[in-house]
Amino acid sequence: MAPSTVWTTWGSEVEVRVTEWAALTEAADIVADALAQVQAVCDLGRGDAEIHAVNQAQGTPVRVGTRLGGLIRAALWAARMTDGAVSPLIEETAPGAVPARTPPTFEDIRVDGDTVFAPFGAFLDVTGIAKAATAHRAARRAADDLECGVLVRIDDLVATWGHCPIGGWQVEVGRDATGRSPQVEVRSGSALATARAPAVHAADVDSVPRVTDAGLESVTVVADDGLWAYSAAAAAAAQGVAALRWLGENDLAARVAYRHGSVRTTDAWLHLPPYDHVA
Template identity: 50%
Template sequence: MLVDTRWNAWNEEITVQVTEGAALAPAARRVGALIAEAESASSLRRGDAEIHAVNLAQGRPVRVSASLARLLRSALWVARMTDGAVGPLAVEPPPSGVPSIHPEPTFEDVRIDDATVHAPYGAYFDITGTAKADTVGRAAILVAGDLECGVLVRIGAVVATGGHPPAGGWQVGLPGNTSIELSPGAALATAAAPDRDPDDVLPGAWTQVTVVTDDAVGAYGAATAALRRGVGAVSWLQEQELAARLVDRAGRVHTTSAWQHPHAA
């Protein structure tokens, strides 16, 4: 029996589905606890979030919790995986008319030793997207292991599954009234372009990119990077051997060869 619950947290809709009715309440509690932990560590919208101490350090090493250190490492891994297309840093602009005396920092300038973060002056972290994806993946693994049931966890547009699937598999809806079946242990992420004036969009830009892989952080990073790569996205995804579905501005659907897998059709 497949049962689910939904609620809003971290500025997203959260969904938890499990294959055992008795597991739903404890599964939701575990997912909720992981979300609260990650949000308190990394959310820029929270004045008490731990990440503010890192952003205020400006060149000084900062010791952080194990939770934030893990989330920062995930964000740096995505930056390396995407050649910087999806990075953890935003650079604070200097005051108007005042040139900066410091070089612009990049993710390659950031180092994490154990739980101490070393970031250069001018570095400002925003790891919201990768933190949510990391939490989705961890939640699916935790619930499946602790409760010995099949589980699907969704935070916004990132989905991860764990344990044994329900009869008929995990059916996941995509924008545009379509759906796919996710294999056990698989993850999915969809990156969508903001609504813009069609005359202001470069030809070949994508309205959405969906990637299926075995890791939620990797799926989020690849989908977001592909959306930003524009016309070069398909070849890049092919090189990475990723299952991906892209929708262009005319509504045409493009897929990579790996998308032909029966669980991602």
């Protein structure tokens, strides 16, 4: 079994696995530092987080740092890719403010260089996006710096980089009807994210539309990067009964589990080794 360490930060369980024992402490430090840096600019629970300046501007352009600007761009990209199913906008009203007559959408938010414009009535939360993007970026940095294989898990999102351990990176994808926890092998350089219904994602506090139950238990997506895996899984969960069709139309390698015990997979999941042996 690969050496690993687990801790909790920013409301999430974080796990780091490496292929070399000697690299574990430093790899964990790299991941912890990366998370701390993004948390400092976008954690709504911190009074000094830079994102508050954007939310308080209410129609006035605001200059932001490179890190927050990049996270907002990533969140807008995810919103465009999922037709707004995953959005950085949250429902909130400033004290004493009159609600906007026409609620803003993610398409009303603009980022030009280091300047962000969010219209009146827009409040942003990029927490889930920040964690997903950071997981993959931190895994890559740790693997490159330490010259070993690295897996980073933040709640239900896994990102890998570097060479794999013997037997590959084995990751649980949720319990089935028998109570077992099926595992898949996540290839190096790829990511896996699971969104659970009706709560879309344990690590996510972004605004994702609630949908009718539809009997969904979970949606698991494998993609080339953590941001897209996370966004696609969350968006699919928001599709309800149409989840499997949406995943197939977007050519995603995905597994959909239902509460009554059945599991359905997309063609891309079945034909993308090494996932073809897992139901």
